[in-house]
Amino acid sequence: MTSSDLWTAEAAERYDESSTAMFRPEVLDPTVDRLVGLACGGRVLELAVGTGRVAIPLAERGVDVSGIELSQPMVDRLHAKRPDLPVVVGDMAAATVPGEFSLVYLVFNTLGNLRTQAEQVACFRNAARHLGPGGRFLVEIGVPSLRRLPPGQTAVPFDVSDGHLGVDTYDLVGQQGTSHHWTREEDGRFRYGVHHYRYVWPEECDLMAQLAGLEPESRWSTWQGDPFTGDSESHVSVWRRP
Template identity: 60%
Template sequence: MTSSELWTRATADRYDAEETEMSSAAVLGPTLAFLTELAAGGRALEFAVGTGRVGVPLRESGVPVAGIELSEHMAAVLRRKIGEDRLPVAIGDMATTVVPGEFTLVYLVYNTISNLLTQDEQVECFRNAARHLTPGGRFVVELGVPPLRFLPPGQVAVPFDVSGHHLGFDTFDLVEQVLVSHHFTRDGDAGGYRRDNSRHRYAWPAELDLMARIAGLERERRVGDWDGSPFTEDSAKHISVWRKPEAAAGRA
């Protein structure tokens, strides 16, 4: 078991309803096109597949997909959408769980590598990706850039969403490199709010590149979004692609 926090049944059951924007065609279209191109006609493995926001439509588009998911509750929601025969899911953590076969693509979306709360576990996640990849296969990670430049001296919180139904802000432990995402969400029509929070280990792009090198992967590409826009000093996130060298035979 890793240090990742487990999603509860209640959180899993409301996840899709609270992430409708991330499931929109505007978001998923470029994501699916990007991943399909990198899969190159082979099999794809999604680490932290969740409720299948990306994995299910990617499979329905014709890419064979398997998944690894720590939360049985999240996997149960996915299973309502698609059968095990079409999208098999192994229950376990993405740093150590091994599934049968090899893949031309392993991917992690929507900041999920940050669910691993130690550097060692994130390194093992890269090694696990390399273990599953065919020579020439790619590992893809979508991860936000830590917004630390928005922290004035003495302040530890940065808001990321302020709307009529949701208030979200992150607090930072700069020593441990951990952030806590706080959510206050309007709960029904009664005027009350539900409070949730989750811990994440943030990592810089250069740190991920070093993790990739430890795992025997080479950086191939880094862009600012799924549409291929350039990654710049003002980018709020990055999509990074690392490749397993052709000469690397067998498993890492």
């Protein structure tokens, strides 16, 4: 049994609308451009493919892309938009897709959906077993915002706007995080949603990659290739199978 939260039909129905900012060209285009370049014309596999925010534009660019996704309702939403995109329903730490890939990737913090270190290590190993020689594994994930925590406090706001309030709470011992979302509805009321995750440090990702037999290739703070520094709030990292 996976520790991941499972997206329900209701959550899948409103996922694209609630993630509108991630579909904006200035966000999505650099992501797709980078992945097309790293694929080098080969097959591509997205872990936690969701409703196809990234996979569908890749397919539209002529990339042979497949997916693995835990939530059947999310897959149904994807197939409503692109019926021919192959998706295996299952846990990204264990489910497999036939054949070899030149690129396997995880975007938008989805590695954290696996809420134990053992599952995250298994995910790296699962990615590695799908790669052909010289193939790459890419992860986009945030750097934990623990520096923002005042002494004795366990909550950090990450979005305060007219339509949404977002707050992360942390279990510093268990390396667990919970994102709390209060979203304003059309009638003025607020809908509460919650998402659980395990936060992971960049060096910890490197160790997981090493355990999977992968070698570090690059790390940026953005999809455009900006340098990763101590002040970066996220990273896009690439490891390669020898």
